Amino acid sequence: MPDIQEHRFPDAPAAATALAASIADRLAAAIGQRGTATLVLSGGRSPAAVFEALRERALPWDKVIVAQVDERWVPADHADSNNRLIREHLLQGPASAARFVPMKNDAATAREGQPACEAAMRALPLPFDAVLLGMGEDGHTASLFPEARELQEGLTTQALTLAVTPPAAPHERMSLSVAGLLHSRALILQIGGAAKEAVYREALGTGPVEAMPIRAVLRQDKVPVEVWISE
Numbered sequence: 001m002p003d004i005q006e007h008r009f010p011d012a013p014a015a016a017t018a019l020a021a022s023i024a025d026r027l028a029a030a031i032g033q034r035g036t037a038t039l040v041l042s043g044g045r046s047p048a049a050v051f052e053a054l055r056e057r058a059l060p061w062d063k064v065i066v067a068q069v070d071e072r073w074v075p076a077d078h079a080d081s082n083n084r085l086i087r088e089h090l091l092q093g094p095a096s097a098a099r100f101v102p103m104k105n106d107a108a109t110a111r112e113g114q115p116a117c118e119a120a121m122r123a124l125p126l127p128f129d130a131v132l133l134g135m136g137e138d139g140h141t142a143s144l145f146p147e148a149r150e151l152q153e154g155l156t157t158q159a160l161t162l163a164v165t166p167p168a169a170p171h172e173r174m175s176l177s178v179a180g181l182l183h184s185r186a187l188i189l190q191i192g193g194a195a196k197e198a199v200y201r202e203a204l205g206t207g208p209v210e211a212m213p214i215r216a217v218l219r220q221d222k223v224p225v226e227v228w229i230s231e
């Protein structure tokens with residue numbers, strides 16, 4: 001049975017503050033035990049408030065490695081870049097001392113860039129200390145989308161990364177695979193609002209992983225899962 005711990009909050013700001021404190025404590029413990037901490041972050045809209053609360057936490061940021069769960073294959077200054085999101089909302093002030101390992105490289109496409117991205121991710125200390133995930137209302141997480149033609153690859157490959165062309169969402173993506181996500185000491189899923197909580201509850205039920213790829217995270221029993229829910 002998977003180890004899923006739920007944390008509920010009345011609103012998004014309370015959840016973001018508490019989640020940032022929990023992540024900071026986890027990073028501090030990792031640094032205390034191993035000298036460094038590796039935090040792997042999703043993009044999208046939800047995590048910005050967590051990043052802004054996290055950057056205020058007193059940490060030896062020069063001992064923190066920040067990497068990405070997934071990335072839109074766009075320039076780092078593009079409005080849709082997760083790299084830009086992390087730099088603008090997290091890597092500010094003392095937190096700018098963290099070592100940031102972006103997913104996107106100079107390849108023209110994610111598919112062409114995957115070998116170098118794979119090598120960069122495998123060069124990080126494994127397992128990661130924490131992976132922060134979001135979820136779409138279609139049950140996707142990372143860039144593992146239900147209708148993506150690369151979904152089976154994402155569910156089954158032993159590679160850490162793969163290129164994904166979302167069926168509807170913009171931009172070709174690079175994403176951690178399920179195997180990549182499971183190279184972590186903790187999987188932290190952030191769920192905001194009633195609609196997403198309903199999707200999460202449905203994902204906990206029966207049904208194919210392919211229909212709701214977040215199920216690959218919720219059904220595994222290798223890595224503890226924390227679910228941080230704000231109403």
Ligand SMILES: O=C(O)[C@H](O)[C@@H](O)[C@H](O)[C@H](O)COP(=O)(O)O
Nearest residue numbers: 042043044045046134135141142
């Ligand atoms: O690049 C991305 O978009 C994310 O990594 C993606 O997996 C995100 O976590 C979900 O789509 C939820 O996004 P929101 O937080 O914007 O709802």
